[in-house]
Amino acid sequence: MRRRLFMIVFLCVIAVSAPAGIVSYFRDRGADFLDIFLFRISAPRGARGIGFRARATALAQVGAVYFEGEHFGIDRRGIGVWEEHRKQGGISLLSFSSVENEIVWGNYFLKQDTPWMRFQERGLIRNDIYWDDGRKQFFSINAEVQPSILPGLEIGIYPVEILDFAVGFLTLDPQNDDLARVQKYAPEFEEKETTPTMELKELPADFETLKESTVPLSHEPGKFHSMTNKAERPVESLKTMTDMQGKKPEEKKPESPVEPAKVIKPKSETPPAPVGQPVPTPSKNLPASSTPATKGKS
Numbered sequence: 001m002r003r004r005l006f007m008i009v010f011l012c013v014i015a016v017s018a019p020a021g022i023v024s025y026f027r028d029r030g031a032d033f034l035d036i037f038l039f040r041i042s043a044p045r046g047a048r049g050i051g052f053r054a055r056a057t058a059l060a061q062v063g064a065v066y067f068e069g070e071h072f073g074i075d076r077r078g079i080g081v082w083e084e085h086r087k088q089g090g091i092s093l094l095s096f097s098s099v100e101n102e103i104v105w106g107n108y109f110l111k112q113d114t115p116w117m118r119f120q121e122r123g124l125i126r127n128d129i130y131w132d133d134g135r136k137q138f139f140s141i142n143a144e145v146q147p148s149i150l151p152g153l154e155i156g157i158y159p160v161e162i163l164d165f166a167v168g169f170l171t172l173d174p175q176n177d178d179l180a181r182v183q184k185y186a187p188e189f190e191e192k193e194t195t196p197t198m199e200l201k202e203l204p205a206d207f208e209t210l211k212e213s214t215v216p217l218s219h220e221p222g223k224f225h226s227m228t229n230k231a232e233r234p235v236e237s238l239k240t241m242t243d244m245q246g247k248k249p250e251e252k253k254p255e256s257p258v259e260p261a262k263v264i265k266p267k268s269e270t271p272p273a274p275v276g277q278p279v280p281t282p283s284k285n286l287p288a289s290s291t292p293a294t295k296g297k298s
Helices: 002-017 022-034 115-119 159-170 178-184 206-214 230-246
Strands: 037-056 060-075 078-091 092-108 127-131 141-146 152-157
Touching: 022 159, 022 178, 037 078, 060 141, 115 178, 152 159, 178 230
Parallel strands: none
Antiparallel strands: 037 060, 037 141, 037 152, 060 078, 078 092, 092 127, 141 152
């Protein structure tokens, strides 16, 4: 009981102290456990599948297989569906394989354009002629049976992955397949360091303008910061803009004010005569130009 408790506490301490964090730590341990196994069911296209093969490391293997169709299952941590055209055979080290793989469906570890797949050759996707089986696993143990028409079966284990799974609890990764390690060392995940020195390598083209902008402005009281002399501030701003642009603004001449017309009123006004009576003659004191001409009735 004490030993089990000690092991649990020990694993928890290592998981918490892992650089990638506790979640990434146990995620990578689960992926390392899947790396131990190989289990695939094959479905040949028509009658294009036949053969058998037995292998106990690359030194002790024999058999020949021709297959064209689809595989369903798990190869290490890669889970999905492979469309495959494969010719494989030989004895011991005189074995070869010609494989064309295409992933119909798969998890993250079966995608070719991921940093994890580009970080190191894994052998989960094979499209070439290989010595051995192309899986990059010299000590792998597996067996395959492929009937002519019926579905076939391929099972196996990877002993090196057992070691990788065991030492992974100590945060060691001899197979370089932990996601935390790939995110740390893969070129796609490298963060460029930015320092003030690096940022100042590129100076502005107009360096004189930058140097002049560091000179403090004049601080004369009553000229720029005083609010009493408001009439001079727009003129000073206009002069500053004129100096910057190198052009003199066109001065607009003020328009002369238009004087209103004077109305000349007569000194005395004659009240209107009643209806039916003759109009009285104007007084001789008034100027002749200001008196309207009237005609009497005969």
